[in-house]
Structures are given as structure tokens and as C-alpha cells.
Amino acid sequence: MMSFRPGGTDYGPTGQAAGGEGGLDSQWNGVDEHEVVVKERVACDRCRQRKAEAQCTFRLAHKAKEKRQRVLISSVYERRLEHISNRIEELYGIIGQLRDERHNGDSSLMAPTRLRAPSYSSLQSGSLRASPKAPAPAEGIESALFAHVICAARALETAVMNDPYSRAVDDITSALNTLRSTVNDQKQQNETLEGSRSFLKALPSGLSLRDLPIPSSLRDLPIPSMDKIMACLRITQESSPSEIYWPFEFGFLGDFTQYVIRACTPGPISDMELIIVHYVLYSLFTQCSVGADDETLRQDYDVQAATCRESLETILSSLSFHIDTNIDSICALYMASLHCLHRGKVSTAWTFISRASLMCLALGLHSSHAMVTEQENAVQRKMCLFWAVYALEKAVALRLGRPSTIRDQDITIPRLTLDRKMTSLAYNRLPDWIDVASLYGRLYDSLYSPTALTQPSSVRVSRTSALASELERMIAARTGYYNRPDLWSSHVLDLNLSRFMIHANRAIEYSTLASIYRGIPTESPSGIIPCTQCITAARVALEESEASIAILSDAAKWPTGLHEWINEILLLAPFIPLTILVCNVVDTADASDLGRLKGVVDGLQSLAQSPRYASCNRQLRIFKPLYDVAARYVEAKTSRESTDTISSLFTNPDTDVYFDDDTWFTLFDLAKGFILHRRHVICQGHSENTVRYTAHKCTALCPSKAARTGLNAALQILEYQELVQFEAKDAQRITEKFWKAFWEAIGLPLLSL
Template structure:
């Protein structure tokens, strides 16, 4: 069959005349001279000959088509593009164009610098880059559009005045920096690779059990050092598991045979912090470097296990402990949303196993009963902290927990006192859940203002009583901490605890409205408590500078002081300054910024770079605003509305349902310059207030008063700012 096809094709080809014969035939015929001339110009065969793949003489009607009496057509011949004349520009125009390109390049570099977050890779980590979306999400304003709008807004206010143009330019830069921090985080699309940047890529067919782990000899060396050093015990995970219990998990994982995901997470999370603490407590440089290298190896294996953790985990004690250690790891490294996910998972497992019911624990041994009770209260404390911080309802109901509130008796373990959950912490955690339910939840905001005010006053009174009393266990804990850390670090962590307590008290007082005769947005108790929190922070700064505190203790102080309640006192004073122009309060804000900026970057603690940029930008805006308002300017500058200025650039924590929260004490009316129209880019955030809850605009907002809307906006805005700093918040 194939031979016959080849022979038939050859016959067709042989029957076709040669090109030279056809050319001579056409050339000899005067009537076909025109066709011959056009044939010479053609470079392609006709469509039919091209399909049959035979030779074509390229005539108007080629010989093959003429013999078969078929239509002969050719591909369209394209016209040559005419050369365009170059437009000659003057040197002046070329310089302007070059300058435009330079400005665009500078803007691109600034945007890249704002949107990039450094994740230094430790040795042995995978090289897969964390993916982030550079495509601007729909309906979200870009940095450029907001920067242009803010610039136009300021020029409209000051363009025709004789005011201090240097201050106007400074305010433009401050607003641009503030919005740059906010917008760069909103544009970043977080994936699991961002949450766990050190996780290794697992080749197909390999198991997590084959991950490389630190040598068992070095792990046991660190474990022995921890048993001998109370300082290491304090900074370790003693609140979740004792060193003796952890040793059992370590031996099991390192022994031949299979190990579960939860067992590996317990061991890897434990030895990671052990290596970190032992490295910081070691004077020998070579030994310290060896511990840091093993900590890096442990971190890579831990994040790989967390990255590949299945959705469904076994319902047993090991799963509860593993979720708790994972939550602690994420919290210490600034991944607040991931910490919340692990904590709620641990809370659900606790309740599924009946840790909160004495009759369920009655069949356990006394030691196991104590371990379960201690773990339950530790998870309860962490979960309530994160619940209020993130503005979410708690998964625990206090009425369902029937256990005593002191989980471990003083002398039942050799690791006392660092492995207990203090009664004060449990009481404060319970009060945090009530603060959300009774003041800041949607149901509480729909209550009359009188009821909400009485609740806030009662909670504040209860918190003060809790903080003023100290039981015997807490006294022994405090003395043991002083002995383990020394007086300097002991006082520093006392300041951190006091800052957290005052921050919570500030949040409670925020639920109390100011007097009707007052022009200030917050009640006096709220402002005084926020000021006291930052003054306590100022005292801690003097301890840090006078004693040259550095390294891990300083980083832990920042973690405890700013990650639990990072914004409430700072934002209260920030808003208060906009109304009172108080220089002393501005100085307190400055002390917070300088403390954050004094911390050197660490390969293991990368949680503060975003906080530094945000706090610095807020302080610069407040400082410049005070300079503008207190300078000798024209009336339209004196009437500038701080609330309007910030909401136009997308700052989320200012209430947007009403004009009364941050109105200036010198706002003008008839003499004020009209505010420029806010385009779609800028108005996206102006109209995105608490009153725009999906599905509730027609019902929910009609049931609450203006004060509740302002309170809800302020509370929601604080959590929005926190999410901007959270690397583990999975943005769509």
C-alpha cells in the first residue's frame, strides 16, 4: 500500500512540467507577457499546489490548475511598511523624559522595599521562594493611587496659602510612608510557603520520618544542660511539658521504628528552643555556633512537619500537646493567625477528650490527671489571649470547665515553679473572654450604652482586684524567676507583665464613653491607663539601656510587650494627641519607636520589622501634624481634620461611621477649605467601616447607636492593623 502511494505521487510529480519549460512557453507568448512579469514577482506557490506539495510555475493561473481546471488562488501579498519619520525632540524634552523615567524607577524601588519582608534562609533549607502576588487585587487601591491622592489632598489644603511649605512636604512624606506600610501588606498574598519559609521540599515518595534531625548526642547534651540551668527552663516550654516527660518523647522519636507526626512535632519544637536557649547561655563561641546550626536544622524539620500536617489528627493526648507546642512556636515567631489555628485545634481536642470534666479524669493516674489539667489551663490562657487580640469569640465556655483553677500543686514535680499555670493568669484569661462577649461582640454593641458602660466598669474593677492580689504560689514563682534570671531581667519581665495588664485595662476603659461635656474621644480613665502603660514601657527602656540588655531576653520582652496587646495604648494616645497636641504623650510614642528600632535583626526572630515601620510611620504623622497645627498658619490649615486625612489614605483603625471620634478641637466650618473629592481608589477604605458588615447594613446598624458604631469601628480597626503585621494571615 505504501509503495503504491509513493509511486502515484511520483507519477504526479513527473507529469508536472519543469519550471524552465513553462517560463520559456510564457515568455514566447506576447499575450502572456503581463502574466510572465507578475509570475517573476511571486515568491509563493498557489494555494492548491502548496496543499498537494507539487511544483508550481507561479503564473496567474498556474499550469497545474489550468490542466485540472481548478480555481487558482494565491496567499495575500503583504505591503511593505513605510519607513516612519523620526520625530526630532529638543534636548530639553529629552531631559524631561529621562527625569520621568528616573522618578518611576525610584518609585518602583521604594514600593519593592516596602513590600518585601526578609526571610533569611538558614543552612539546609529549601530554596523554593515564597510566592506572593504582585497583581493588585480588585477593588483595592494601589500605593501609587493613594500617594497621588494624598499629595493632591494636601496641595488642595495648602496650595494657595502662605503656610510652612516644608511642613506640608514633610506631612506628604509621612502620609506616604504610613500608607506604604499598610498598602504593601494588603497587596501581599500569603501562602503556606510564607507561613513556613524554612520548610523543606519533600521529594516524591519520601516520608517525613526520613527528615534529617540533629544528632541524638547533641540533643541529650542540651537536655542535660537545661536540667542544670533554671534560666534555660524559664525560657523553654515548661508550661506545656516537664523536662522529664519531654525526655521520654525524645528517646522514642530517636529510637528505631516509626514515629507519628505529633511525636515529631513535640520533639522538634522542644529541641529547637533548647538549642536556642543553650546557645544563648553558652560562653564558648564554637559551642554556641554548633548549637545554632542544630537549631536551624530542627527548625527546618519542624516547619516541614507543620507544612505537611494532615487536616485530621488523632484524638489523643499527644495531639493536644503537639498542637500546643506548634501554637507556642508560631506565637513566639510572630505568626499570630497560625498560632490561633493550632490553639483552637488543641482546645477542641481537649474538650473532645474530656480534659475539662473531673469524672472523665477520675480513671487516670494522679500524674496523668495533673498533666491533662495543666495542659488544659495553659491552652485556655493562650486561647483567651489570642481570642481578644484577634477579635474572635472563644472556643471555651468557662461554665463547662469543672476543674480547679490551679493545675499543679507546688511540690508535685521537680520542675516547679516554671511548669505551672498561675491562678492569676487563669482569672485574667477568663476576664478577657468576658470583655469580648460583654463589650465588643456584635450582641454587646447592640445593647444600650448604659448596659455596656456598666459592664465595662465592672470588668475594670474586677481586673484591678485580680492584679492587686498575689497568692503564695505566685510569690514563689516570682522569687524563683529572680533567682534564675537575675534582678535586671526579672524587673524587665515584670515591666512586660505590667504593660500587658495595663493594655487590657485600657481596652476595658475604652468601652466607657467620655462625659457628654468633653471634647475628647476617650474617657479620662482610658487615656490615663494608656499613658501609664507607655510610661511603664519607658521605665523598662531605662533598665535596658542602663544594664545593656541585648539578645534573646530583649527580643522576648518585645514579644511579650507588643504581641499580646500591641496597639491599644499606642493608638489611644495617638488619637488623643491629634486632639490635645500633648508633647509629653508624643514623647511616650517616641520611646516605643526607639525601643523597637534598637533591636538588631536576628535569624531566629523576624517578627518586629513590620512593627518598626508601622510605629515609626504613625509617630512621624503625629509629630508633623502637631507641628502643623501649632505653627502660625492660615485658618484653612488650622481647620484641617486629622480623621479625614488618615481615612483618605486607608488607615483602618479610625472610626468611619461618625465624625465625632477624632474631630479636631479647632475645626472650622465656613472658612474651611473644601475637601477634594475622594476617587474610587481612596474611598474604598473610607467607606469600609464597621457598619458595612455584609448582610447587616439594613438591620444591624439600625439597632445600635452612634457610640457603639464608633467603638466597633475602633476595635475592628485595631485587629485590621494586627493582621497587616501577621505573616500567617492567609490573604486571598
């Protein structure tokens, strides 16, 4: 048996070495003192076959590494190490400065606290608050809405270019050029924003992403202090459903408290859980601000809500592509989509909600068979979350003109019935919310999908009429909900806020109805005017939009979170109906529709003066040029028609044959020329009889009795001495005097030319 002893000897039963001392010493003399070498003679297979004594020698231990000469570090590596060292020192300095600032600001009521050591996220957030030169996010308009603007602009341009009289008016040409430039600029801006990130967060000066610990930064984001969070949760728990609304799809308040504990204490927490924490806290602080009576307390709630919002958007901007498929991820992505919609990031909202809907399908939340083994509480939680995702996904898909990812034929779970605690006008949780969402999904499939657009006209008209009738019935039923919200919801809102939401909802409903009716092929000669039902729905939508704008003008200050949501409604509600009525005004010159356009534009201009509603400038950049071109075109067209009506007076003596515009301008030139000729005759010393004879010849050239009467009366009123003293500066006064007498003679009000 082989033994591993120091010295490399094999001790047998007697304890004597197997090898001689001389041989061992001779081998040891040539070995380094630090090297452990074990040698042993073991018979190999060949030795055994020969039955000879063992003659094989091998090492039983690895030879220690020989000492090597130290390789000198090159100057390149020296510079890199020095650069890294300097960066670390700079980072330590920044962290220390931020720690001092936080320590100095802890006594302030408004200062949010951080529960952990500052990292990349806190640096980022601090730079956003401290830097006054942070670029404001550019505001774009999604392509689905902007397509309506392009259609209306083309209709205006076609109408102006086909009318030579309008083309000759400088004001119309200038307004049309402004509209072209505005549309092109907005189109380029939209294309730029579509390829950019939705939430851009500036890094501190001199730092880049690879300089900062990204993986550990999200859990160290700024968050309100623990006492403020607990106070907010206690208010939520002790408040009645009429004061603070807790969305049922968020689960129970006790479950959310567990998320808060994990977020505010050391330990692992996922990005999805952080999204849930920051979004729900943002929503709760906003609701507390709405109900606060003390102005100082309201401002504190707004500051805490803003802190949660900034952290939430930082997480969304850094979210990984790979997300675990579970209930927390579905809930977090649903909340992220809601936040993006309120912030006007519709494309990003679609990215989140479509991902959430696919996760719902993957987990079987739509299938009753997949939840047979689930407990009752878990089944109810999943059903609430699924139907919330379903309703939001259908609405966003219709707004962007995209097919839904959830097919109604695949759903086997029962529809969710809302009780009084689950409904809310503020969150658009009406009793028929699932029915409306289902209709939204069928609108795309039946009217706007590529297959639907290839159907014959009769099929499209039939589908449009059926879907429009269904939506009209829903609108009629919702009128009862709006008149008495206390009958179906326990959530009580401020009176002005409730009135605004009712008018805004009705504006969006009728805007959707107008979009449905627009699918009916037009019968107008110009080809740009929708059917009568579409125009009627657009008028109601614009009137409701104007009413909601008027409420905002008189309302008190609301929390910042509500202002962001309101600004998005002010974009969506009047957008489609305004473009529809612009096309109608161009075709019909309807003064009442022009007044509706003016009311909305003036209302938005008034709101845009306030910093709270500065986002109204986004749609005003489009609405104002559209209205200006339409208004000037209608003004020119009305003036032209008025001139044509007056020209009908100048007909043949015995018939009513209409003379064209050349006859009218001939009369004008005739009178003007006669005034100058009469002055020349008088200045040459001719008698007054000669002058009257010339006037008689001039009136004889008039094409009708009315024209002759008016011209003769106008010429007679010009006194002899006045023309004798006639000078160039008097030409305007004498001309006006002439035309005043002319119109009075033929019994019409003065029309200046």
C-alpha cells in the same frame, strides 16, 4: 465421586479409565502441549430425569491464556519513561552530593547530624541553609491590631483637613501623604499574607512536590546528634528548677525521653510526636544557651536550637488536615501555637490552639465525670494540659477579637494551683494566670461581641467599669509578684531579662486596661478622644514599653530564640497605647504625650539597627509616619496659638477688642512697604524731614499704642545714609534689623516672620 487427576480420567475402584482411549486421544491431538485440559462426563439433571447415560461434557480447569502479540510502546510512553529515568538519576546525584557534604562536615562541632538517609526534608533543609537568595518572610500585622492604626490615621487626617492653616503647611501635607501611602501598602501586604502559608520552605532547584517522597519525609528531618541530645537532657535532669524551667504541661522528663528514642531510632512515629520532640529540644537548647558561660558552647547550643526550629517549622508547614484526637495531638498543637506566637504568626497560632481546645472538649478533659476512672497521675497530667490550653486559647482569642471555643460554664474540673516549681515569670506562669485568662474570655463576651455592641450605652459603661476594676485589682496584686519573684517562683532569671519581662508584662497589662476603657463612649467634641482613664492607662503602658526598650539597648546578647519572642513583645506592648495617644495629641496638642511617642519611636529606631531586632521595622513603618504627622501638626498648632497671643497686643487704643490675623499681616505689609517707600523718597533727593513726616503718617495707621511705639522705634533706627545706599541684596538685613527694633520696643522677644 469426581477425581482431579492428570489426564482428565476418572479412575474407579478397579483403576480402569471410564472413557475409551480412542476418544481421549482424538481430543488431545488438537490441544496445545502447554494446556492442561480435564474433561469428564457427568450426568446433568436432565440426563438423570431421562435416566439416560451421561452425555454432558465441560472443562474442569481454566484454559491457559493464549499467547498474544506484544504491543509496541508508543513514542509518548518512551519519552515519559526516559523523563522518569532522568529524574531518578538527578535525584540520586543530589542525594550522593548531600551524603558527601555531610561526611565532610561530620568533624565540625557545629554541624548537625542526620540519623537516617537523606530524603525530601533533608534536601529542603539543605537548600535553605545553602541558598543565600532564599526570600525573607514578609512581616504583616494582624487585622485586630491594624484596625487601631487605621483609626489613628483617620483622626490625624480629619484634624489636618479641618484646619486650613495646617493644610497650607507643606511639611504637614507631605507627612500626611506619606502616612496614607504607608497605611495602604501595609494593608495590602496584610491581606496578601493572610491568604498565604505561615512557614514557607523552599524546595531544591528543579524539584517539585510531586517529585519527592512526601509521606516519608517528616521523620527524616535534620535533628541534632544523639550525643548532643543526651547531653542536653542530662543537663536538664541534673539542673535545679532555678536554672532550667520544665513546663509542667509537657508531662515528665522521662516521658519525653521515650519520644526522643522513637524519633532517633527506626520504627513508626507520628507527626504529633515529631512536633513534641523538635519543639521541646528547641526550648531546652535555648535555655542551655542562656545559662552557658562559654561563648563557643553557647554558639553550639544556638546551632542545635536552630536545627530543631527549622525541622519543627517544616513539619508545621506540611501538617495534614486530619489529625488523631489524643493527648499527644493536644500537646503538640499547644506547642505549635506557642511557637507561632513567638514567631508572630498569630492567625496560625489560633488555628492550632483552637483545634487543641476542641480536642480537649472531645476527650472530656474539662469534665470531672469523664476522668472518674482515670488513674491519679493521668488525671493530673490531663488537668495540667487542659488549663495550659485554656489560658493560651483565651489570650489568642482576645488578641484576634474572636470568641473563645471553651465556655467557662462547661468546666467542672478544679482550677490548677501552681507551686513554686510550676510558676515562672519567663513563661508567664504567675499564680493568677487562670484568673487573668478567665477575664480575657469575659472581655470579648461583655464588650466586643456583636451582641455586646448593640447594648445601650449605660449597659456598656457599667460592664466596662466592672471589668476594668477587676483588672486593676489584678494589676495591683501582680505588683507584689514583680517586686519579689523569689517568694512565689523557684525559677531564677538573669537580672536584665527579669527586668525586661516585668516592664513588658506591665506594658501589656496596661495596654489591655486601656483597651477596656476605650469601650466607654467618648465625650470629646471631636469624637476620637477616649475617656481620661483610657489615656492614663495608655501613658503608663507607653512608659513601661520605653523602659523595656531601654533595657534591651544595654543588655548583652541573648539567644536567637529569645530575640524572636522579644521582637513580638516589642510589637504588641506599645501598639495600642501609641495609637491612643496619637489621637489625644491631635485633639489636645499635649507636649508630654508627644514626648512619650518620640521616646518609643527613637528607641525602636535604635534597636532596629541591630540585626537581632530588625523585626522592629515592622511597627516602625507605621509608628514613624504617625508620629511625624502628629509632631508637625502640634508644631503648627502651637505656632498658630503663639501668633494669636502676640496679635492680642494689637488692639484698639482704648479697648481690648481683638483684631484678627488680617490686622497683623496688614501691619507687616505696612512696615515692609514703608521701608521701600522711604528708600524711594531719599533717592529722589527729598530731605530727611520729608522722610520723618512719611514715617509719622505710617505709624498713625497702626491700630494700637503698642504697635505705634514699636513701629516708630523701628523706623527711627534705620539711618538716613543706610537707606541711601540701599540695594536689593540688603533687603533681608534691613528687614531683620527693623523687626528686632520693633520687638525690643514693645518688650517682647524677637519673633521672626
